[in-house]
Amino acid sequence: MRSFVRRTRLLSVTGAVVAVLASSAAPAAASDGSGLTLTVLSSRPQAVSAHDALIRLELPRGVPAAKVRVKRDGTDVTGSFVRAGAGLEGLVAGLRTGRNVLTATAPGARSARLVLDDHPVTGPVFSGPHEQPFICDTAAFTTVTGGKLGPPADSDCSVATRVDHVYRTTAGKFAPLPANETRPADLAWMTTSAGQRVPYIVRVETGTINRAVYELSMLADPAAEPPDPWRRSPGWNGRLIYTFGGGCTGGWYVQGRNTGSVMDDRMLRQGYAVASSSLNVFGNNCNDLLAAESASMVKERFVEAYGAPAFTIGWGCSGGSYQTHQIGDNYPGLLDGIVSGCSFPEVGFATVNAITDARLLNHYFREVAPGAFSQEQQQAISGFGRWESIANLAAGGGRIDPRIFCPGQLPAPLRYRPETNPTGARCDVYDHTVNVYGRDPRTGFARRPLDNTGIQYGLGSLRDKTITVDQFLDLNEGIGGFDADANHVPERTRADLAATRAAYRSGRLLNAGAGLASMPMIDYRAYTDDAPGGDIHMRFHSFATRERLLKANGTYANQVMLVEDNRYGGFSLSSPVLMEALTRMDQWLTAIAADHRPGPKAVRNKPQDLTDACWTRDATPRKIAEPQVAGSGTTTCNTLYPVWTSPRLVAGSPMAGDIVKCHLRPLDPTAYGTPLTQPQLDRLRRIFPQGVCDWSKPGIQQQPLAGTWQSF
Numbered sequence: 001m002r003s004f005v006r007r008t009r010l011l012s013v014t015g016a017v018v019a020v021l022a023s024s025a026a027p028a029a030a031s032d033g034s035g036l037t038l039t040v041l042s043s044r045p046q047a048v049s050a051h052d053a054l055i056r057l058e059l060p061r062g063v064p065a066a067k068v069r070v071k072r073d074g075t076d077v078t079g080s081f082v083r084a085g086a087g088l089e090g091l092v093a094g095l096r097t098g099r100n101v102l103t104a105t106a107p108g109a110r111s112a113r114l115v116l117d118d119h120p121v122t123g124p125v126f127s128g129p130h131e132q133p134f135i136c137d138t139a140a141f142t143t144v145t146g147g148k149l150g151p152p153a154d155s156d157c158s159v160a161t162r163v164d165h166v167y168r169t170t171a172g173k174f175a176p177l178p179a180n181e182t183r184p185a186d187l188a189w190m191t192t193s194a195g196q197r198v199p200y201i202v203r204v205e206t207g208t209i210n211r212a213v214y215e216l217s218m219l220a221d222p223a224a225e226p227p228d229p230w231r232r233s234p235g236w237n238g239r240l241i242y243t244f245g246g247g248c249t250g251g252w253y254v255q256g257r258n259t260g261s262v263m264d265d266r267m268l269r270q271g272y273a274v275a276s277s278s279l280n281v282f283g284n285n286c287n288d289l290l291a292a293e294s295a296s297m298v299k300e301r302f303v304e305a306y307g308a309p310a311f312t313i314g315w316g317c318s319g320g321s322y323q324t325h326q327i328g329d330n331y332p333g334l335l336d337g338i339v340s341g342c343s344f345p346e347v348g349f350a351t352v353n354a355i356t357d358a359r360l361l362n363h364y365f366r367e368v369a370p371g372a373f374s375q376e377q378q379q380a381i382s383g384f385g386r387w388e389s390i391a392n393l394a395a396g397g398g399r400i401d402p403r404i405f406c407p408g409q410l411p412a413p414l415r416y417r418p419e420t421n422p423t424g425a426r427c428d429v430y431d432h433t434v435n436v437y438g439r440d441p442r443t444g445f446a447r448r449p450l451d452n453t454g455i456q457y458g459l460g461s462l463r464d465k466t467i468t469v470d471q472f473l474d475l476n477e478g479i480g481g482f483d484a485d486a487n488h489v490p491e492r493t494r495a496d497l498a499a500t501r502a503a504y505r506s507g508r509l510l511n512a513g514a515g516l517a518s519m520p521m522i523d524y525r526a527y528t529d530d531a532p533g534g535d536i537h538m539r540f541h542s543f544a545t546r547e548r549l550l551k552a553n554g555t556y557a558n559q560v561m562l563v564e565d566n567r568y569g570g571f572s573l574s575s576p577v578l579m580e581a582l583t584r585m586d587q588w589l590t591a592i593a594a595d596h597r598p599g600p601k602a603v604r605n606k607p608q609d610l611t612d613a614c615w616t617r618d619a620t621p622r623k624i625a626e627p628q629v630a631g632s633g634t635t636t637c638n639t640l641y642p643v644w645t646s647p648r649l650v651a652g653s654p655m656a657g658d659i660v661k662c663h664l665r666p667l668d669p670t671a672y673g674t675p676l677t678q679p680q681l682d683r684l685r686r687i688f689p690q691g692v693c694d695w696s697k698p699g700i701q702q703q704p705l706a707g708t709w710q711s712f
């Protein structure tokens with residue numbers, strides 16, 4: 001059980017003041033046994049929302065609970081507390097937006113004082129000002145019983161909280177529980193991982209938090225008293241899984257019509273509680289900062305309603321993996337372990353650099369120099385496992401274009417159009433993250449940390465003689481870059497340095513040295529690099545995350561890679577491998593929770609047989625336990641599942657992919673694997689008058705994470 005006390009410091013990211021809301025192991029009052037101690041169980045003290053908080057009061061030995069008085073800003077709230085172990089716990093309501101002071105007193109004991117910063121249930125808490133416009137989706141949101149939530153009550157898209165019950169039939173289906181009936185004839189029963197035999201009835205709470213629709217589910221018998229933090233459902237095994245949904249394109253300006261799903265049979269039947277929200281689906285909200293805030297507020301609601309879980313597992317694929325990684329690193333304490341599928345380190349750099357480079361290449365090969373390169377040469381320059389992936393990823397590169405991926409719910413008159421509506425809503429990843437990057441004073445658009453100056457596209461292909469020197473020169477002379485609206489232009493793209501600095505300091509570019517440094521991580525990949533039409537979910541991204549762990553922490557021993565083919569469809573618990581990953585993560589976190597020794601716990605408590613592995617691709621897959629290594633054909637696993645690369649990796653970028661804007665160095669005529677004639681060298685100097693990328697140096701403005709729990 002985690003508890004939090006208050007400590008705040010300030011920093012500057014893009015000229016704005018950003019609070020770093022750090023946790024501390026120190027109690028809020030004396031810890032020598034002579035004083036009372038107040039802690040928050042449901043959130044951090046400075047991140048309280050919805051005007052209430054679950055509070056724990058530790059009592060010194062010999063102090064009777066009946067003599068304790070707790071006050072909220074002078075109002076007695078002692079009646080909110082009940083006995084809980086050696087102390088008292090209570091849901092303190094009536095907090096006002098802003099600063100609140102709790103005090104606890106008892107005769108003969110030092111008093112305790114705790115400051116709580118409360119925020120509206122509609123947010124924001126730490127993500128910065130609300131995005132506008134914002135389209136409500138409650139009328140289109142389908143509940144677990146098949147109905148709709150109905151129209152919103154206000155402009156913040158709020159609806160009344162509701163509780164529904166569904167049950168699992170003996171035919172293996174979920175069905176609404178009939179009114180006034182708790183034991184349908186076809187009700188299934190289940191034994192949870194905690195050994196409890198219970199009716200398979202799921203309690204699902206649905207409401208709105210932070211302008212998102214949230215859902216909380218757990219096995220709970222409606223014939224019994226409703227669960228609360230001190231009367232837990234026998235069907236709950238005490239663990240929480242937080243699900244994160246995928247996507248990105250169209251993920252702005254909307255509430256969303258789905259969550260990351262809280263109705264997975266294989267989770268619920270074991271007794272897990274499951275939580276998610278519509279703003280934790282990247283297809284609704286392609287912004288890890290807002291996703292972190294939503295997860296914080298939804299988990300706070302869960303703890304207040306049902307009690308603190310023994311641990312929380314982050315669970316997500318693709319756009320869900322962005323969230324597991326960045327929430328895990330930037331907001332430690334929300335997640336205790338993560339299972340990430342079809343993973344990327346983050347959207348703004350690992351993904352965006354790959355898809356925008358593919359967009360430039362696709363434009364060059366099709367529009368600028370059609371027929372000048374064979375398909376084999378184009379594929380080699382891209383680094384991808386299939387030629388078709390160039391066009392596939394190029395289409396995804398539209399997420400930097402403010403006009404392409406506007407969600408259908410956003411009315412056309414509200415959308416940005418450079419000629420007719422220049423102040424309209426810009427539908428791209430940068431404007432959706434404007435609270436971090438700030439605005440360019442010249443354009444009013446979000447600052448953009450996107451850069452390809454100095455990148456020598458196709459360098460590796462030139463060195464291995466796949467392309468000629470003249471082809472290499474033609475490509476780099478004609479590939480160009482993007483203007484502010486993502487139109488192709490002859491000039492290379494130049495990053496805004498304030499946004500670049502903010503990307504590193506704020507954790508929008510995954511650092512991996514904060515929360516992830518000590519977090520159990522399982523990277524599961526259902527391999528799709530060789531999908532016939534190409535696919536964005538490429539295996540090299542797993543190694544980018546691993547390399548960042550190594551750079552930040554000197555080790556990646558807390559990360560395990562598991563790879564199999566895609567026969568089960570991406571990230572489905574119908575896969576025995578993924579099901580085993582959940583089991584092993586549970587064992588790993590259970591061991592950590594029971595380990596009270598000082599020092600790092602993640603590595604020493606990892607199950608001994610949980611190691612890197614892949615599975616053969618035949619009808620009866622066989623496990624091959626071996627370290628996963630980038631490359632192709634050098635190990636059994638990377639022969640089965642080659643680790644292809646990307647345009648920037650072919651151009652010489654390091655695997656970590658953490659350089660937003662490279663330092664430049666003078667041209668070296670000997671660096672191309674083939675002699676250059678004087679006219680070729682002169683032309684190369686004209687293409688790169690300031691020099692080419694020096695990948696041996698850190699990026700321009702590359703710097704450490706400024707802190708965790710940053711608030712904008």
